[in-house]
């Protein structure tokens with residue numbers, strides 16, 4: 001089941017440096033939300049705050065409230081591993097486990113969760129690779145190394161690995177920035193397909209991509225170096241790209257700034 005995400009006044013810090021200031025937004029289930037904005041305005045920091053990856057760094061912390069279907073994921077009694085299982089993440093560079101086969105990559109998370117039965121693992125591998133639009137390309141070489149695939153295939157393998165554990169939210173941090181245009185379109189097609197099942201948030205520098213794939217867009221910005229990033233405008237993607245309310249948004253999307 002895809003889930004609603006609600007951020008209320010989320011500020012994230014690296015030590016004493018405040019990287020984002022008081023971000024509030026609601027992301028509806030089964031939608032794609034794009035986060036755009038100039039370099040260093042805190043898009044990735046916000047994304048990593050959503051699945052508690054931010055706090056992995058020493059001295060990193062957040063303030064505010066982040067709920068997934070009413071559950072505050074920062075409540076002290078919340079199991080962090082369970083949060084990260086619920087909220088999967090795909091990174092900028094495809095990062096398949098280098099020593100594992102294609103099959104082992106996809107089922108790695110399930111095995112970690114204690115699934116042992118071969119038929120269940122086989123089934124999950126096939127379904128996840130099909131969902132990731134990769135099955136036909138790899139079904140005859142499942143035991144070959146994942147690292148032997150092309151960049152675009154590796155990224156789809158990482159998406160298959162992420163969705164194999166049935167998360168409810170999928171976070172994507174510039175998932176296409178290392179890919180060629182054809183692989184990029186393959187990932188975008190895949191995102192459309194996945195939004196039937198998952199809530200997706202994508203950080204992208206590619207404005208055409210944000211306009212093509214997302215339902216909602218959040219524009220982040222900073223006033224000057226050293227200031228925290230702020231959410232300037234958050235609205236339907238069509239509105240942001242055709243008639244934004246804020247001048248800063250307009251300047252950014254028309255290329256006058258950033």
Ligand SMILES: Nc1ncnc2c1ncn2[C@@H]1O[C@H](COP(=O)(O)OP(=O)(O)OP(=O)(O)O)[C@@H](O)[C@H]1O
Nearest residue numbers: 014017019037038039040041042043044045046057
């Ligand atoms: N590990 C870290 N330690 C300290 N500061 C960090 C760390 N990671 C990011 N920052 C700082 O936090 C701010 C926000 O960075 P972040 O990577 O979230 O921005 P971004 O909008 O995703 O940038 P980009 O588009 O370039 O990826 C920047 O000032 C950055 O230098």
